[in-house]
Amino acid sequence: MSPPPSSQTSSSSPLSGFFGVFRYSRRALGLVWETSRWMMLGLALCTLVAGVLPAVAAWVGQLIVDGVVSAMEAHQAATDPNLLASITPVLTLVGIEAVIIGFIALAQRGLAAQQSLLRALLGQKVNVMILEKAGQLSLSQFEDSELYDQLTRARREASTRPLALVNKTFGLLQNAISLGSFAVLLVQFSPWALLILVAGALPVFISEAKFSGDAFRLFRWRSPQTRMQIYLETVLAREDSIKEVKLFGLEGLFLKRYRDIFTQLFAEDRRLTLRRESWGFLLGLLGTLTFYAAYAWVVIETIAGVLTLGQMTMYLMVFKQGQAALSASLTAISGMYEDNLYLSNLYEYLEQPVESENGTLTQGVLPGDGLRFEHVSFSYPGGADVLHDISLHLCPGQSLALVGENGSGKTTLIKLLTRLYHPTQGRILLDGSDLRDWSTQALRERTGVIFQDFVRYQLQVGENLGVGDTYAFNDQERWQNAARHGMADAFITNMASGYQTQLGRWFKNGQELSGGQWQKIALSRAYMRENADILVLDEPTAAMDAAAEAEIFARFREHSRDKMAILISHRFSTVRSADLILVIDQGHIIERGTHEELLATAGRYAKLFQLQAAGYK
Numbered sequence: 001m002s003p004p005p006s007s008q009t010s011s012s013s014p015l016s017g018f019f020g021v022f023r024y025s026r027r028a029l030g031l032v033w034e035t036s037r038w039m040m041l042g043l044a045l046c047t048l049v050a051g052v053l054p055a056v057a058a059w060v061g062q063l064i065v066d067g068v069v070s071a072m073e074a075h076q077a078a079t080d081p082n083l084l085a086s087i088t089p090v091l092t093l094v095g096i097e098a099v100i101i102g103f104i105a106l107a108q109r110g111l112a113a114q115q116s117l118l119r120a121l122l123g124q125k126v127n128v129m130i131l132e133k134a135g136q137l138s139l140s141q142f143e144d145s146e147l148y149d150q151l152t153r154a155r156r157e158a159s160t161r162p163l164a165l166v167n168k169t170f171g172l173l174q175n176a177i178s179l180g181s182f183a184v185l186l187v188q189f190s191p192w193a194l195l196i197l198v199a200g201a202l203p204v205f206i207s208e209a210k211f212s213g214d215a216f217r218l219f220r221w222r223s224p225q226t227r228m229q230i231y232l233e234t235v236l237a238r239e240d241s242i243k244e245v246k247l248f249g250l251e252g253l254f255l256k257r258y259r260d261i262f263t264q265l266f267a268e269d270r271r272l273t274l275r276r277e278s279w280g281f282l283l284g285l286l287g288t289l290t291f292y293a294a295y296a297w298v299v300i301e302t303i304a305g306v307l308t309l310g311q312m313t314m315y316l317m318v319f320k321q322g323q324a325a326l327s328a329s330l331t332a333i334s335g336m337y338e339d340n341l342y343l344s345n346l347y348e349y350l351e352q353p354v355e356s357e358n359g360t361l362t363q364g365v366l367p368g369d370g371l372r373f374e375h376v377s378f379s380y381p382g383g384a385d386v387l388h389d390i391s392l393h394l395c396p397g398q399s400l401a402l403v404g405e406n407g408s409g410k411t412t413l414i415k416l417l418t419r420l421y422h423p424t425q426g427r428i429l430l431d432g433s434d435l436r437d438w439s440t441q442a443l444r445e446r447t448g449v450i451f452q453d454f455v456r457y458q459l460q461v462g463e464n465l466g467v468g469d470t471y472a473f474n475d476q477e478r479w480q481n482a483a484r485h486g487m488a489d490a491f492i493t494n495m496a497s498g499y500q501t502q503l504g505r506w507f508k509n510g511q512e513l514s515g516g517q518w519q520k521i522a523l524s525r526a527y528m529r530e531n532a533d534i535l536v537l538d539e540p541t542a543a544m545d546a547a548a549e550a551e552i553f554a555r556f557r558e559h560s561r562d563k564m565a566i567l568i569s570h571r572f573s574t575v576r577s578a579d580l581i582l583v584i585d586q587g588h589i590i591e592r593g594t595h596e597e598l599l600a601t602a603g604r605y606a607k608l609f610q611l612q613a614a615g616y617k
């Protein structure tokens with residue numbers, strides 16, 4: 001397996017790869033600026049102090065050594081030596097050096113404190129940005145695996161990457177300032193010394209740029225495998241899947257797959273790491289060689305009397321620290337590739353175009369006309385048509401039942417009706433106006449839906465109902481009303497803390513419900529929308545006992561007397577009383593009529609009904 005020849009963010013040469021590192025630094029800095037200006041300024045100040053002061057300390061160090069040498073000479077030569085007078089200037093310099101070192105320590109502490117606070121603030125800010133964006137994405141965008149991948153990666157590293165990039169950018173800046181100030185000192189010795197320092201580090205620098213580019217591409221290219229690993233972790237360690245994993249004995253199988261992916265990824269990592277470190281070592285030797293060449297040069301010049309002892313000490317220190325600053329910069333740069341990768345992923349995700357829902361209608365042009373599908377066809381992105389030429393009309397006060405085999409397109413029809421997707425052909429009208437022209441808010445208020453795969457929120461029971469209408473999220477009276485309609489009231493009041501009982505197993509004292517009880521909760525949730533005149537129940541009673549089911553439908557009919565009710569069910573006992581029954585087969589409406597009419601035509605419906613009725617005999 002070899003990485004693809006080119007990828008969107010890949011770099012064509014080590015040099016362009018190197019400059020690519022800085023692409024997102026500006027944006028990361030912008031993020032920090034928005035998060036806290038004061039801390040950003042504080043970071044800049046501390047960086048400056050921590051960058052400049054080491055050179056100043058080296059320079060004061062030189063003054064101390066030279067001061068000591070001349071004080072020793074003066075002291076020995078004096079006829080009436082005064083120790084205090086000899087040591088005072090040197091001790092003053094030692095004091096100044098101590099103060100400088102104190103300031104460096106203060107600047108470093110300041111950096112650490114601000115970084116730690118910014119990490120928390122920035123993590124929260126980026127997480128909120130990611131989640132806000134998630135709220136704007138359409139369902140089809142969510143179902144796009146590439147986008148989902150971006151979202152997952154963005155969330156996993158939200159709290160660390162932006163700050164890491166900022167820290168490294170500042171670190172680089174700090175080292176650049178240090179190097180600049182060392183250069184000022186070094187140039188006084190010889191411009192050649194400066195050149196030697198840079199030339200010694202250059203080969204490592206270029207090899208780092210190349211290998212970081214390789215790591216960058218590898219990371220991005222292998223993301224499907226990483227996603228599979230994340231998925232396997234979820235399946236193996238989540239309470240909602242562990243039951244089946246245990247019963248089917250899947251632990252070994254899935255763990256093997258998990259390990260295999262790791263082994264494969266690790267082999268690639270190892271290859272890259274070994275190459276990177278071997279080259280790093282060989283080229284790093286060049287740096288060491290130049291350092292000792294310069295060392296020898298400085299020593300010779302000192303013995304020859306061109307340099308003082310203090311200058312020798314200073315130049316050696318400057319050389320050593322200069323090399324350390326250079327190698328720290330290299331490390332920062334290679335780390336920045338990875339941070340850059342994260343931020344490119346984050347911004348690609350944040351910049352995903354969102355479909356603008358610019359409808360504004362709160363009322364249709366023909367109030368009371370109800371719902372119309374006009375020659376509606378639909379295919380999921382990249383797929384074939386799953387609904388073909390669907391036309392129907394549903395008036396207020398009427399009920400519609402959808403019947404059909406698994407995968408025939410019933411739920412898809414509901415997704416179109418609730419505008420989670422738009423038809424690829426034809427149009428859907430509510431009260432004479434195209435659904436696209438309706439305001440999202442108005443549409444939401446008019447529809448109460450329960451899907452087969454409703455959500456089991458790990459919240460309190462009451463809140464599980466409240467989510468059905470955010471305006472009444474905490475309204476206890478409305479909870480109770482809805483629960484009575486959905487037949488959940490009886491078992492909720494029997495629970496230890498009634499409507500305040502925590503549901504699910506994720507939190508302390510959480511209580512788990514049976515499948516049927518959950519379904520009653522979901523049903524009650526749909527009833528929270530009191531003003532909704534379109535009620536959609538997709539398999540609402542599959543997990544309920546027969547008595548509950550009969551009662552649920554009696555109540556549903558009562559509740560939806562003047563509304564439009566749409567029901568999907570595989571149970572004919574619940575379907576038969578609908579005003580209109582549509583039989584859907586592979587996305588086509590193949591039969592339509594009332595129960596009696598459909599029986600009389602003796603078609604698919606009649607056959608399926610008799611099949612089911614025979615089962616009960």
Ligand SMILES: Nc1ncnc2c1ncn2[C@@H]1O[C@H](COP(=O)(O)OP(=O)(O)OP(=O)(O)O)[C@@H](O)[C@H]1O
Nearest residue numbers: 143380383386404405406407408409410411412413
């Ligand atoms: N998100 C999706 N992306 C792509 N194809 C999908 C998606 N959801 C469903 N499909 C496909 O669309 C077709 C219709 O699915 P749909 O869920 O509407 O069937 P259904 O009639 O509700 O089935 P069931 O009775 O099993 O609930 C199926 O072939 C399914 O594979």
